Amino acid sequence: MTENFIPERAVIREIIIENEQIRTFRLELLNKTHPFTFLPGQFLMLSVPHCGEAAISISSSPTALPLIDLSIRKAGELTTAIHAMKAAAQVGIRGPFGKPFPVASFSGRNLLVIAGGIGLAPLKGVIDYSLFQQELEEDSVQDMTLLYGSRTPSDIAFQEVITKWQAQGVDCRLTVDRAEEEWQGAVGLVTDLLEACPITEKTTALVCGPPIMIRFAIAHLSAMGCADEAIITTLERHMKCGMGICGHCHLDGRLVCVDGPVFSLAQLKGMEGAG
Ligand SMILES: Cc1cc2nc3c(=O)[nH]c(=O)nc-3n(C[C@H](O)[C@H](O)[C@H](O)COP(=O)(O)OP(=O)(O)OC[C@H]3O[C@@H](n4cnc5c(N)ncnc54)[C@H](O)[C@@H]3O)c2cc1C
Ligand code: FES
Structure with a gap:
């Protein structure tokens, strides 16, 4: 542009x-x-x-x-x-x-994508991009697991693309807060799904969703031994210019629009008010 x-x-x-x-x-x-x-x-x-x-x-x-x-x-x-x-x-x-997800560093990693509601939007591009690279057999992620939480079955967004990802080998696990008739899947928090996921030194976790979900998912990941550098999330702040001029997205000396919105837990730990 x-x-x-x-x-x-x-x-x-x-x-x-x-x-x-x-x-x-x-x-x-x-x-x-x-x-x-x-x-x-x-x-x-x-x-x-x-x-x-x-x-x-x-x-x-x-x-x-x-x-x-x-x-x-x-x-x-x-x-x-x-x-x-x-x-x-x-x-x-x-x-x-803004800063993107560090996709170049995902080569050979096991990607664990944890999302709630609209939070899957910024992560959707990562999954599609990684699948494209896998197809080309270029430096790509080893495997991908998606844990996706929604309020009710009728709130589940991106159903078409999730079905496509499943067919392409992404391990997609869905859960809802409240079941409706005919729902046969998991009921509970997305962090409950996390319990069944092995975390190794090859895991990179990407987390995006409502702030409370992000907080709990990060706490679970840390307790399960995931390194701070391998936990990556996005911050939402009200933005005006989007390009480092107005200061609306200021957070403890950083501008979320320029320094983020993507941050690792290692980066967030040094920032007051980021939690
Ligand atoms: C980096 C980034 C990426 C985003 N990506 C997406 C995305 O992919 N999809 C998506 O749907 N949304 C996304 N959002 C959120 C979106 O920008 C906001 O929801 C936006 O405010 C919507 O604009 P609006 O005019 O429709 O609503 P608004 O009129 O801005 O109202 C939306 C909500 O924000 C509250 N609000 C309004 N002004 C303020 C303020 N100054 N301080 C605090 N709260 C306020 C309102 O009360 C209301 O609840 C993203 C935000 C960021 C920062
Ligand atoms: S939105 Fe203006 S400085 Fe970030």
Whole structure:
């Protein structure tokens, strides 16, 4: 993209309804003259005229470019406005911003992906990217396990992609807080699923979801012997500029938009207010 403070127009090519609250918007930039690339874990500032901007993680892999997926939960004004949009409508995007997941260091590792609700969005790109590399037999992760928690079975998002990952060899384990009729899977917290997962020196754990889930998952991982450097999460802070100017995302001397949003537990331990 040109300058990171000027939004570029992107067209909505497709909308995938993930559940009642979450939709994935498949975008394509209209101006193709500027190269656009990113790595999993980075985010965009999404804008809709008269509704402002919000930080949204890119939920697809760079290997899917020129298509860019944003998986968006209806939360406030902007996200409600985009949920009302149809395919072929246009939005503004700036970015990519932030530090990505250290995907180059995942080679030969066992990836343990722990997510709750919309928290799977930034991790989805990591799984797709790693599967792509495995297919090419390039330096890639050894194996992947996904532990995914939702409130109820009808809240489970990304079902189509989870089924695809299962067929591609990802060990996907789902749990819900509250079962509904016909649900035959696990009921309980995502941390309960963790008990059955072996943690070795080859494990890298990626955690994203509601703050309370992140806190418990990290505590469990640490108690199970996972090293601080091998536990990686993302922080959510209210952002305005997304690029280190406004200071809205300030946290103990760091700017989450520039120094994060991806942090290892080793990094977080030195930061006050990060827990
Ligand atoms: C790096 C990053 C990545 C993200 N990725 C995604 C993603 O992939 N998908 C997704 O759906 N969301 C994502 N978010 C969250 C998203 O940016 C917010 O939910 C955003 O506020 C939605 O904008 P809105 O205008 O729809 O809602 P808002 O009007 O901003 O309201 C959303 C919620 O935030 C509260 N709020 C509003 N202003 C403030 C404030 N100043 N301080 C504290 N709370 C406030 C509101 O009360 C409401 O509960 C991400 C956030 C960050 C920082
Ligand atoms: S959002 Fe402006 S400095 Fe981070």
